[in-house]
Amino acid sequence: MSEAVETQDQDAEVGGIAADRLRSIIERVERLEEERKALADDIKDIFAEAKSAGFEVKVIRQIIRIRKQEPAEVEEQETLLDLYRRALGM
CATH class of the missing domain: 1.20.5 (Single alpha-helices involved in coiled-coils or other helix-helix interfaces)
Structure with missing residues (x-):
């Protein structure tokens, strides 16, 4: 046993x-x-x-990615994007 x-x-x-x-x-x-x-x-x-x-699936994926971020982070990115566009004359 x-x-x-x-x-x-x-x-x-x-x-x-x-x-x-x-x-x-x-x-x-x-x-x-x-x-x-x-x-x-x-x-x-x-x-x-x-x-x-x-x-447009690409845009939907982008929106989903943005929604995961903090609002302050999104605002900062949008501000920088706008600044860069203006700097490039876009």
Whole structure:
């Protein structure tokens, strides 16, 4: 009976690594990667829908990026952009 317990302990911990814990972590990451791919596919479909509706996808991506920023940061960038345009006579 003690041999069976030793075999279970060896299966659960190999080289100081808890195999069950490691397997659990790897499986959770794999599941999340699958979810991320599914979400990326959904986002791609939404952009395709926007394009087919006549929207400019490049501009939509730009708006999304801007909305993630702090208002002060956006204002600073817009001010600099305006300054640079005026400096170039645009």
